[in-house]
Amino acid sequence: MSELNGYKSGSNLEKVLRAGHFAVTAELGPPKNADGEVVRKKAGILKGFVDAANITDNQTAIVRMSSIGAGVIAFQSGLEPVMQMTCRDRNRLGMQSDLLGGYALGMRNILCLSGDHQTFGNHPQSKNVHDIDSLQLVQMVVGLRDKASLQCGEEIKGLNPRFFVGAAENPFGDPFDWRPYRLGKKAKAGADFIQTQLIYNVPRFREFMKRVVDLGVHKQVYILAGVGPLKTPGAARYMRDQVPGMDVPDEIVARMEAAGKGIEDRKQKAAAFKEEGLRICVELIQQMREIEGIAGVHIMAIEWEEAVPIIMERAGLLPRPVP
Amino acid sequence: MIVAEQKPLKEIQSLVGEAQTVLIVGCGTCVTVCFAGGEKEAGILGSLLRMSARMEGHEKSIGEVTVQRQCEWEYLDAIGDRIAEADIVLSLGCGVGVQALAERYPDAIVIPGLDTKFMGLPLEQGVWAERCAACGQCILGLTGGICPIARCSKQLLNGPCGGSSKGKCEVNPEIECAWQLIYDKLNAQGRLDLIMEITPPKDWRTGRDGGPRKIVRQDLRLVVTEEA
The missing domain is CATH 3.40.50.2300 (Response regulator)
Structure with a gap:
């Protein structure tokens, strides 16, 4: 561990959090093709504005460039990646070999996920794996790092991968009362950081965080609150009505709807919606900063990476620390 | 059946x-x-x-x-x-x-x-639901008698996932979230301690992943091999 100066992984994200800064991560969705230029362009937009960016892993069960492949391009473009890994597409052999390969290619952060069910995506006929679950994946990655052993218990001879290990939690998933305990289980599994599902219902999130703080879980793991700019009232309604486990209050939907009132020109209307979405997002970030136990935010601007620098500027989160 | x-x-x-x-x-x-x-x-x-x-x-x-x-x-x-x-x-x-x-x-x-x-049971006349996946190593004793292997769409051992909403599974509102059921049962029985600890990865060898399965009961066999 000596060459890491006491850090678990030495990643920028780890250093920022350890130094006590309010951390910011964003999301970079790889393309549905083999064009590395798309990743380079998106990385160029985010570079310097966030501490690290999650590279999604076949998100919503739709085939995209791999998280490792796109992550390497982001890394080479000067943006620190958070490699995402779901339990849907690989068994423990595939996962560990990708962890070894990803580390060798420069990955230092990982987010461990169950993965959206494949019936949502573009290959609903496929077989899913779920050999291990996301909690067990956290344990496995921590084992590679802290015990230098594979999941089977076999010792890793030579360099072992030392990731800064993340997990997700949906504060609005049910059963609501169980969620803080499940977060505690993720901390117990050895997670270093947590990124939450998108938050729009702040009072309910406060209630969740109060329980998390009462359990002392916020002292065991850095919690990054998930926020994101809405593009249209339709997107807000869709998330409110159609996405399981999402909680978008009516007042947010109403604000988005009101933003376009009286504007005839379609382009101007779209711009007004986006502006309101950005405004809500910045307000959410300010509210998150006030909540005890929150160590940063994770900005999910899906297919709208350009929004991130604007949000960061307006939220007063620039320049980013260089720990 | x-x-x-x-x-x-x-x-x-x-x-x-x-x-x-x-x-x-x-x-x-x-x-x-x-x-x-x-x-x-x-x-x-x-x-x-x-x-x-x-x-x-x-x-x-x-x-x-x-x-x-x-x-x-x-x-x-x-x-x-x-x-x-x-x-x-x-x-x-x-x-x-x-x-x-x-x-x-x-x-x-x-x-x-x-x-x-x-393998399942009739819920009512004309309606049947799956209950067992024959994984070969029963864990129902830890999960309040509700099987997450057969009934959770992601076979989670440390559920529920983030897609559990109002008791339903993200896959389909017709599917009950197995982990909501497990939580409710254990909570009602005051046995939540059973799921407070992390359940380790399952050994799937007892299931179909270990290859086609066979049981040999020497005590029941009519022709006992010498090796036995």
């Missing part, structure tokens, strides 16, 4: 093909109880096949017989003569029944008339 559903008639007809003498073999156990392949269903299917053959202008000889348990060879011995006369044997047993017939009568052409769905 094993729950099955009859295949669409068109598929069955295409499997039967040009065969002239067809013997439909029903089963008196699980598939009788789930109204898929018992004596009654064998009779109805026989009539349907006869009628449609006649409408298409050719005559087929279609017979029906139902055995008490198609998944055991000894119950199949009594129908040997009927099988010998048939060009094709249309089994209305589960996948085990089809194979038991095919193994007992190696010369017979045996085709399935059912799609075997799952």
Whole structure:
């Protein structure tokens, strides 16, 4: 561990959090093709504005460039990646070999996920794996790092991968009362950081965080609150009505709807919606900063990476620390 | 029980093909109880096949017989003569029944008339639901009698995932979230401590992942090998 100066992984994200800064991560969705230029362009937009960016892993069960492949391009473009890994597409052999390969290619952060069910995506006929679950994946990655052993218990001879290990939690998933305990289980599994599902219902999130703080879980793991700019009232309604486990209050939907009132020109209307979405997002970030136990935010601007620098500027989160 | 559903008639007809003498073999156990392949269903299917053959202008000889348990060879011995006369044997047993017939009568052409769905139970008249995935190492003692392997869409051992919403699974609002059920049961019984600890990865060797399974009980065998 000596060459890491006491850090678990030495990643920028780890250093920022350890130094006590309010951390910011964003999301970079790889393309549905083999064009590395798309990743380079998106990385160029985010570079310097966030501490690290999650590279999604076949998100919503739709085939995209791999998280490792796109992550390497982001890394080479000067943006620190958070490699995402779901339990849907690989068994423990595939996962560990990708962890070894990803580390060798420069990955230092990982987010461990169950993965959206494949019936949502573009290959609903496929077989899913779920050999291990996301909690067990956290344990496995921590084992590679802290015990230098594979999941089977076999010792890793030579360099072992030392990731800064993340997990997700949906504060609005049910059963609501169980969620803080499940977060505690993720901390117990050895997670270093947590990124939450998108938050729009702040009072309910406060209630969740109060329980998390009462359990002392916020002292065991850095919690990054998930926020994101809405593009249209339709997107807000869709998330409110159609996405399981999402909680978008009516007042947010109403604000988005009101933003376009009286504007005839379609382009101007779209711009007004986006502006309101950005405004809500910045307000959410300010509210998150006030909540005890929150160590940063994770900005999910899906297919709208350009929004991130604007949000960061307006939220007063620039320049980013260089720990 | 094993729950099955009859295949669409068109598929069955295409499997039967040009065969002239067809013997439909029903089963008196699980598939009788789930109204898929018992004596009654064998009779109805026989009539349907006869009628449609006649409408298409050719005559087929279609017979029906139902055995008490198609998944055991000894119950199949009594129908040997009927099988010998048939060009094709249309089994209305589960996948085990089809194979038991095919193994007992190696010369017979045996085709399935059912799609075997799952091991489950009837929730009400006409509604069945899956309950067991035969993983080979039962964990129901830790999960309040609700199986996350068979009933969680992601087979989570440390659930629920973020898609659990108002007691339903993200996959489909018709599916109950197994982990909501587990939580509610254990909470009501004051046994949440059972899921406070992290459940380690499952050893799937006891399931189908270890290869096709077999149980050998030396205490029951009539011919005991010397090695035993």
